[in-house]
């Protein structure tokens with residue numbers, strides 16, 4: 168056993184993967200809510216936020232909600248009712264229906280599908296974009312032509328070909344929910360992420376490109392959809408003199424204080440993107456000569472560069488195994504693995520993270536179908552994939568990792584992060 172990088176000193180202040188970056192306007196709008204005494208889930212900040220969010224995403228309407236998961240839940244309900252009609256009380260909007268879902272993403276992308284009784288079928292990731300594989304999606308429609316809903320997330324702010332995904336959906340008469348939680352401000356062919364879905368959602372969670380500490384928006388071009396989402400999010404109260412209810416409701420509206428924070432952040436979206444881009448490019452430059460590649464940028468897309476990530480060449484991987492909770496590796500000269508690099512990063516008080524563990528590898532979804540370019544199967548364990556199926560998501564999870572990508576990381580600090588990573592391959 169040998170110790171790599173033993174003489175780099177840890178940072179005094181932790182370097183985060185992605186932390187909030189405040190500017191001052193946020194406090195002004197929070198104070199505005201306080202002074203006007205609109206300390207509730209309505210007020211000027213909420214109204215203004217909805218205007219700004221819609222405009223920024225090139226959509227007609229935004230409905231501001233307590234978080235993006237709630238927005239996705241309402242997207243799923245809207246799609247479910249449009250496709251299958253109003254469910255009986257006690258049933259989900261997608262009861263027993265298969266839904267094609269991104270596989271390599273945060274589980275919030277598809278949790279709402281499960282809330283509504285749907286059955287996620289996972290679509291593999293393409294190596295060229297790290298987003299949903301359109302060839303695998305076509306394959307899925309061949310296997311299940313009656314599926315009517317696709318939920319697709321953009322990974323780390325680097326869009327894939329969501330336009331192709333959308334046209335495949337149209338061809339098969341399916342609706343598309345776009346989870347643009349990580350991709351606010353990113354574009355494909357000049358079109359904003361969040362504007363491709365029939366229903367889309369963005370997030371203002373604390374680690375996203377801009378934040379309200381929490382919060383999210385549902386985006387749509389259809390006024391009736393926006394009105395319905397707004398109604399459902401406020402306990403589905405009917406227009407009557409008393410509390411009249413014809414359908415189930417939720418308490419999903421955003422706080423006017425939180426909306427003030429987001430309102431104050433929007434003017435800085437492009438600045439944050441520029442900072443994140445500089446971080447990505449410094450890593451790219453700093454990794455020259457190493458057996459590492461940064462996460463891909465697809466032609467025609469402009470990422471928001473939310474998280475810089477990288478993947479280790481196959482022949483530069485030392486041995487690494489992961490079970491459900493732990494990871495082990497065998498250090499080797501000239502080689503490394505995500506576990507070793509993440510340990511090295513954390514040893515200098517910085518934060519990295521494994522790639523989102525694909526959903527088909529998660530214990531709760533092991534018996535769910537998983538469809539790749541080359542076939543379909545059920546991935547029962549990390550190691551077992553039905554014969555002939557090439558599992559791109561598992562491979563990216565195995566060899567990839569997210570790097571410290573905080574806006575406030577200085578070039579000097581980043582150089583040290585790069586140095587410690589270079590040391591892993593010595």
Ligand SMILES: *Cc1c(COP(=O)(O)O)cnc(C)c1O
Nearest residue numbers: 234235236273275276348370372
């Ligand atoms: C952060 C995130 C969400 C959830 O957003 P919240 O606002 O925290 O509910 C959903 N999907 C993806 C891909 C995310 O990264």
